Amino acid sequence: MIALPALSALLAATLSLELVGVNAHGPHAHAHVAHKRQLAAASSGSASVAAPTTSATSALAATSAAATVSTAASAGTTSAAPASGPATTAAAGSAIGTGSYSVPPLESISVGMPSGAIPTLTTTYTPGASPTYLSGAPPLPTKFAFSSADWPELDKIPPTDTDQVKQWMKELDGHDIPDITPTQDGSCAGDAAAAAQAQERGWWTCGGYTSGNDIVSCPDKMTWGVSFDDGPAPYSSQRRKKLLQYLDDKDISATFFVVGSRVISYPDILIAEYMAGHEIAVHTWSHHPLTAMTNEQIVAELGWTRHAIQTVLGVTPTFMRAPFGDIDNRVRAISNAMGMRPIIWTTGPGGPFDTNDWHVPAGSVTAQEQYSIFQGLLGNATLMDTGFIVLEHDLFEITVDLAVGYTLDAALNHKPAFNLESIGQCLSLNAGDLYAETATTNVSTVNVTSSGTNSSSAAATGGSGSSGAAPRTAVSVSALVGVGAVLLASLL
Numbered sequence: 402m403i404a405l406p407a408l409s410a411l412l413a414a415t416l417s418l419e420l421v422g423v424n425a426h427g428p429h430a431h432a433h434v435a436h437k438r439q440l441a442a443a444s445s446g447s448a449s450v451a452a453p454t455t456s457a458t459s460a461l462a463a464t465s466a467a468a469t470v471s472t473a474a475s476a477g478t479t480s481a482a483p484a485s486g487p488a489t490t491a492a493a494g495s496a497i498g499t500g501s502y503s504v505p506p507l508e509s510i511s512v513g514m515p516s517g518a519i520p521t522l523t524t525t526y527t528p529g530a531s532p533t534y535l536s537g538a539p540p541l542p543t544k545f546a547f548s549s550a551d552w553p554e555l556d557k558i559p560p561t562d563t564d565q566v567k568q569w570m571k572e573l574d575g576h577d578i579p580d581i582t583p584t585q586d587g588s589c590a591g592d593a594a595a596a597a598q599a600q601e602r603g604w605w606t607c608g609g610y611t612s613g614n615d616i617v618s619c620p621d622k623m624t625w626g627v628s629f630d631d632g633p634a635p636y637s638s639q640r641r642k643k644l645l646q647y648l649d650d651k652d653i654s655a656t657f658f659v660v661g662s663r664v665i666s667y668p669d670i671l672i673a674e675y676m677a678g679h680e681i682a683v684h685t686w687s688h689h690p691l692t693a694m695t696n697e698q699i700v701a702e703l704g705w706t707r708h709a710i711q712t713v714l715g716v717t718p719t720f721m722r723a724p725f726g727d728i729d730n731r732v733r734a735i736s737n738a739m740g741m742r743p744i745i746w747t748t749g750p751g752g753p754f755d756t757n758d759w760h761v762p763a764g765s766v767t768a769q770e771q772y773s774i775f776q777g778l779l780g781n782a783t784l785m786d787t788g789f790i791v792l793e794h795d796l797f798e799i800t801v802d803l804a805v806g807y808t809l810d811a812a813l814n815h816k817p818a819f820n821l822e823s824i825g826q827c828l829s830l831n832a833g834d835l836y837a838e839t840a841t842t843n844v845s846t847v848n849v850t851s852s853g854t855n856s857s858s859a860a861a862t863g864g865s866g867s868s869g870a871a872p873r874t875a876v877s878v879s880a881l882v883g884v885g886a887v888l889l890a891s892l893l
């Protein structure tokens with residue numbers, strides 16, 4: 402099993418290597434595809450072949466790849482090999498899967514699978530363009546240019562003795578930040594003392610405890626909140642094209658929880674997501690467990706990611722998701738104080754709506770096992786009185802293939818039908834409410850706990866912990882696939 406810090410290292414290592422891979426391939430031309438929703442096309446300006454990866458990302462790769470290549474290689478996600486033929490086979494015994502997006506047969510999606518060729522974005526957006534779906538949105542800023550002097554080291558917890566962090570710390574003034582000692586490593590198993598206090602800490606990773614202010618589901622029954630974590634990913638620029646194409650073809654908007662280190666590495670991918678009408682939210686700078694950090698480190702993680710997104714897009718997210726779901730009352734109080742309301746994926750009757758997609762590139766679950774787990778969750782979804790938020794990842798080629806070819810397709814073909822929406826949509830928020838610059842609602846006080854009453858301002862209870870769903874999460878899922886007593890719910 403992969404411990405949390407080790408998994409973070411794996412992610413960082415893989416991404417670093419992939420930066421090199423993308424640079425080596427260069428751009429490919431692709432036809433522009435009109436957006437059916439016409440969210441962005443009107444003002445996006447050019448439809449052109451994307452520029453090759455910038456020199457900035459080359460520099461980033463050069464500085465970080467060398468030490469991590471061996472780890473990345475073992476993850477089986479390198480992109481050197483060409484595509485290995487068509488992929489049209491659906492999952493056994495079902496009608497799902499598609500040949501339209503070059504998704505391999507389910508049984509072929511595994512560690513070490515050959516990677517496809519790397520196209521680049523087919524639509525680019527010029528500085529000054531504005532998303533038409535966001536009323537009052539600021540224009541896209543000047544094209545991002547990376548300078549190492551402007552940013553903390555990639556994938557490392559940023560230093561706290563900087564002017565920026567000291568300034569952001571002032572946002573905590575006047576807020577009640579619980580005096581909770583950091584956990585050892587964000588895991589239940591790694592800190593027995595903290596685990597014994599899990600309920601009073603409101604620690605989600607260790608018992609599923611939530612606060613009344615957490616977004617934990619979509620209010621309306623049979624509504625599926627679509628979310629992808631950990632991008633924008635260097636290597637998945639290829640697959641992200643696939644993912645964005647799929648979402649566009651199916652007229653689905655998603656919420657992307659992005660990592661700051663990835664944002665400044667692949668700003669054009671973030672812009673493509675944003676301009677296409679998808680929602681952008683914060684997923685920290687380095688993707689380490691937040692409960693294990695000091696207050697200053699948490700502020701630095703959230704602040705730098707928020708700053709990266711604002712620098713690239715011109716807007717500041719009002720929502721965040723903790724890596725691994727590792728949040729407690731201290732972390733959520735800091736997040737709320739900084740204007741970012743926490744969102745977690747839903748825990749349903751059969752466990753968390755974590756598709757466990759990341760287990761496949763990690764090598765601990767096969768794609769078929771993962772899909773079997775997922776089908777069980779779908780069955781439970783129909784038993785719920787509310788909708789649910791689903792966790793998927795756009796970081797790895799494998800997880801994107803699973804989403805495009807299988808899980809999202811299964812959702813669309815499910816009987817009775819699910820309504821697939823971004824999280825903001827499922828909460829009945831205005832598109833502008835996802836960003837501080839365009840919000841017309843104070844999202845920190847929006848009541849999203851009951852169906853159809855999203856416009857009131859009743860619910861926010863701040864940091865006081867309350868018992869969430871029973872901690873049945875990991876055990877039931879683990880038992881399904883025989884991977885042992887790993888905290889599936891807490892990983893990613």
Ligand SMILES: [Zn+2]
Nearest residue numbers: 630631724893
């Ligand atoms: Zn994550």
